[in-house]
Amino acid sequence: MKKLPIHRRGIEISPLSLGCMGFGGGWNTGSVTDEHVMEAQQALETSIEHGITFLDHADIYTFGKAEETFxxxxxxxxxWREQLWIQSKCGIRFEESATVPGRYDFDRNYIVKSVEGILSRLKVDYLDSLLLHRPDPLMDPEEVAEAISQLKSAGKVKYFGVSNMSRGQIELLQAYSEEPLIFNQLEMSLAKLDFLETGVLVNHPDGKYLQFPEGTMEYCRLQNIQLQAWGSLAQGLFSGRSVDDQPEAIRATAKRVSELALEKDCSREAIVLAWLMKHPAGIQPIIGTTNPERIAACSQAVDVTLSREEWYSLYVSARGKNMP
Incomplete structure (x- = not known):
């Protein structure tokens, strides 16, 4: 698998990322077992074999067990440490009591403490990248900048970024931090099209129903911020999962994916991911599976080239109606 530079920053990462949310045996309070470690080992061995060396963690995944398993x-x-790019995320806190609900927390001390916990569970000295997981409405950008500076100077994090943030939120943080924010992780897939629709439906009445923040894609491209796509496989909707109970647009798109996979002699997963990677922003899909066969199927995406017409055939099919 070829490597993809992050635009002009001189950093190389694998074009696909292995999402580690499935490590650790599920969202429960059980212990990490030898079986969980073996499952993760099989997934990681397959990933490395196929050139997928970027790992995406978060401190909350399976209540910390994903990182512990790794x-x-x-x-x-x-x-393996020096072969891998290890990324994690922090900022989401679970409910603690009836009066302390689940919440987001970008307090300086909490960010620093979270990273210390992440490093301890992962058994590493540093993270290649840290993302702030979801926007905290009480965020003080100066505090976040202090946390970033402290973690950088201590050698605990090399690079920083955000997840699920708009242009304005990134700009606010960047205005206070000397360290560049070089990642933004967003939900993007054939089943989650708002990242495209926001641009297509400018000056169109249907645009008022969109959820994706306008200008975010363009801003990230201008600022050399690597876009990462979570949910990139759309939970298998177009690569094998039954779609009998799905809307016509989903069924038609699954059929079109299968046709293209047959024509190009590749997996359906490869078509779904190649569609995302065709975007000129250079999107890095995150694949959230621990199944070695499916990881191998996803890795084929880097060798698949979709024509403009093929790309649009999938887009128009998935949106369920012609372009405006």
Whole structure:
């Protein structure tokens, strides 16, 4: 698998990322078992074999067990550390009581403490990148900048970014931080089209129903911010999951994906991901599976080239109506 530079920043990452939310045996309070570690090892071995060396974690995934599972695995195979780009996220806190609800927290001390916990669970000395997971309405950008500076100077995080943030939110943070924010992770897929529709439906009445913040894609491209797509496989809607109970647009798109996969002699997963990667922003899909066969199927995406007409055939099919 070829490597993809992050625009002009001189950093190279694998064009696909392995999402680690499935590590650790599920969203429960059980312990990490040898079976969980073995499952993660099989997923990671397959990923490395196919050139997928960027790992996406978060401190909340399976209540911390995802990172703990990876940490146990890395203890057994320390040689993997320098082969991998390890990213994690922080800022989401779970409900603690009837009066302390689930919330977001970008307090300086909380960010620093979160990273210390992440490093401890992952059994690493530093993160290649840290993302702020979801926007905190009580965010003080000066505090966030202080946390970023502290983590950078301590050598605990190399690069920083955000997740699920708009242009304005990124601009506000960047205005106070000397360290560049170089990632933005957003939900984008054939089933989640607002990242395209926001641009297509400018000056169109249907645009008022969109949820994606206008100008975010363009801003990230102008600022050399790598866009990462979570939910990129749309939970298998177009690559094998039953769509009998889905709207006509989904069924038609699944059929078109299958046709293209047959024509190009590749997996359906590869078509779905190649569609995202065709976008000139250079989107990096995050694949959230631990199934080795599916990881291998996804890796084919880097060798698939869709024509403009093929790309539009999928887009128009998925939107369920002709272009305006």
């Amino acid at each position: 940490g146990r695995l890395l203890t057994e195979k320390p040689q």
